[in-house]
Amino acid sequence: MSFIRLRLMGRFSAHDADGRAVAVASLKGRLLLACLAIRPETERTRKRLSAFLWEDRPQEQAQVSLRQEFARLRMALNLPEAPQWSRDGVPTLPDRITVDVLDLLVALEINDPLKIAELYSGEFLEGAEPREPKLMAWVVDTRHDLRRRVLSILQAALWSRPDFEPNEVEQIAAMVTRLDPSCETAHIKLIEAFAAQRKSARAIDQFKILAAVLKEAGRNLSSRAEAALAQVLNNSPDPASASDQAPSDLDWVNEINSQHHVAAPPAPRPHSPPSDRPSLGVLPFRDVTPQARAFAGFEDGLTEEVTTAFARWPDLFVTASHSAMVYKSEPKDIRQVAVELGVNYLVEGSIELRGGSLRVNAHLVDGASGTTIWAEALGADAANFLSVRDRIVTEIVGRLVPSMVKQEVERAFGLPTSDLNAWTHLQRARGHLLYGRSPDRLSAAVTELRSALRYDRKFAVAKAVLAWAYAMRALWGQDESAAAEKQRAMRLSRSALRLEPDNPTVLVNCADTALYAAGDIDGSLSLLQRAIAQNAADAHGLALFANVNRCAGGNTDRSIEYLSRAMRLSPRDPRTHRWYHYSAWAYWKQHNFRDMEQAARQAVSLYSDAPAQWIALTCSLGLQGKRDEATRTGAIVKRLLPSFTSRSFYAVAQGFYGKRFAAEEEHYRQLCSILEDALP
DSSP: OOOEEEEOBSSOEEEETTSOBOOOOOHHHHHHHHHHHHOOGGGSSHHHHHHHHTTTSOHHHHHHHHHHHHHHHHHHTTOOOGGGGEETTEEOOOTTEEEHHHHHHHHHHTTOHHHHHHHOOSSBTTTOOOSSHHHHHHHHHHHHHHHHHHHHHHHHHHHHOTTOOHHHHHHHHHHHHHHOTTOHHHHHHHHHHHHHTTOHHHHHHHHHHHHHHHHHTTOOOOHHHHHHHHHHHHHSOOHHHHOSSOOOTTHHHHHHOOOOSSOOOOOOOOOOOOSSSOEEEEOOOEEOOSSOOTTTTHHHHHHHHHHHHHHTOTTOEEOOHHHHGGGGSSOOOHHHHHHHHTOSEEEEEEEEEETTEEEEEEEEEETTTOOEEEEEEEEEEGGGHHHHHHHHHHHHHHHHOTTOOHHHHHHHOOOSOSOHHHHHHHHHHHHHHTTOOOHHHHHHHHHHHHHHHHHOTTOHHHHHHHHHHHHHHHTTOOSHHHHHHHHHHHHHHHHHHHHOTTOHHHHHHHHHHHHHHHOOHHHHHHHHHHHHHHOTTOHHHHHHHHHHHHHTTOOHHHHHHHHHHHHHHSTTOTTHHHHHHHHHHHHHHTTOHHHHHHHHHHHHHHOTTOHHHHHHHHHHHHHTTOHHHHHHHHHHHHHHOTTOOHHHHHHHHHHHHGGGHHHHHHHHHHHHHHHHHHOO
């Protein structure tokens, strides 16, 4: 092994000369390497170094701990010779270890903005949250100092260095907007760099981001921003020269018909936090367990449980877990995430399961600065994982809402099941259902939910979600099994409600089941009213209420208001395509066919494998007399659902509305006439 490369900026990692990962398991080992790399004055002697890292221990015990940690590092990094780790009696890193933060410090000293932008890959020791106050303060101060110095040099380079190539400007400006999303000049420089490289789509997207940021701040676009957009348009290829044939008016149909096999979250855009109360989002907990294990999905379940408990406090605004979960696959600077979710604070952390023990590192972060407000490492038996959830929520709410009372704490916490296996299977099922309702995903979820109920036959939430999965599987089924699955769904729903009649999650899933498995609009509306009364922060519950309220002949303005509220509560939710679909039919009730079309387009653009959304779009086009476009979208409906006809649509509506259908019949005859013309 010729050298070891340490990464301290961002998530810690160590790799050998061949690129193989080298394990440095303990947090103290990582912190020791960081101290040796940066070497503040207080760590120049072994005595001071041990006292700094183990401040809560007596001096002699701290010295022993330091020697033990050095021994572990020498073995882990395959650099066993003790003299290599000391120079003139001062602990130091061996010459064969290279460290990214040292390279960054050199780049800062020589004022090399391109090297700085390349090396600053994340916060210093991101995710490392030691319990000792002095050590934690040093980590936080180091992060802030490095971020401040990086931002200062990069901003100065953007302002005063005209000699950069467009791709270099892009690299520097992108880093500045990441560190300071409100920096208008950096956004403009990035737009100009995209324009100079003929990256028109990215430039326009960046212009939209800038416009949204300024709007949220109550500021107007500057003339320079307008000029940057003009540069984009001037550098774009001339459509007339690209082809002798003018683009078809129907091209937009092809653009949104990308046949998404999973539901996409809406594109990120800035949101302002509510001004009347603290706001927060819970980012997905990371699983740092070193080996595969039986409880895969545990981390997502803990994220869901913590979010649900927070959401039950009326004095907090809490982003729905479905929006936060998007960032599991979209890692971003935590301040940018706060802007996109529109919250003041973010909760993040990691879990580690070893045998029967669970360890959770959790911290509360200020979204504007990225500063850690609270951090703690919590441990428990895996079977008592909910005690960890309760401690996280109690600590954080106590800081954000000091006026909370004991009864509110008890009401926020619930025990979904005492069986860890049952709970884990439920989390896996939710993972299958997060991004779509394809037959494969529904079947996979059904399998997991059945397993959950084998471990706990009285697990009400699992029964309610399974009922919903059966109802969705039967929704467009034409064979005998569809009717049987609807009956099975209703039996499970009734059982779940008997077990937990006031559980908001049970109520929402049973309401959806009642609507689509039994056509029980009134029953569904009653369940959703109870769910909202229990948890007014459930975005999907609000959206479902809006839809059922429309079906029941309620005020459609109220439905549209509730749908807007749901989208604000969960701005990046993969279920948003359903909410736009509900909006389309609310606009239909108002005879606002133009907005109906726009909402249906949005639904399809997020999830184009859902036939119902294409049906709504086809109807909206036909109602406006756009026959050619309706014919194009009608062909897609038929391809997705070959058995679909205007008569089957009428029959579904008739069964869905039941006794209410008489008031809707004329409207549906009109829709059937449109579908008859549009379908091939």
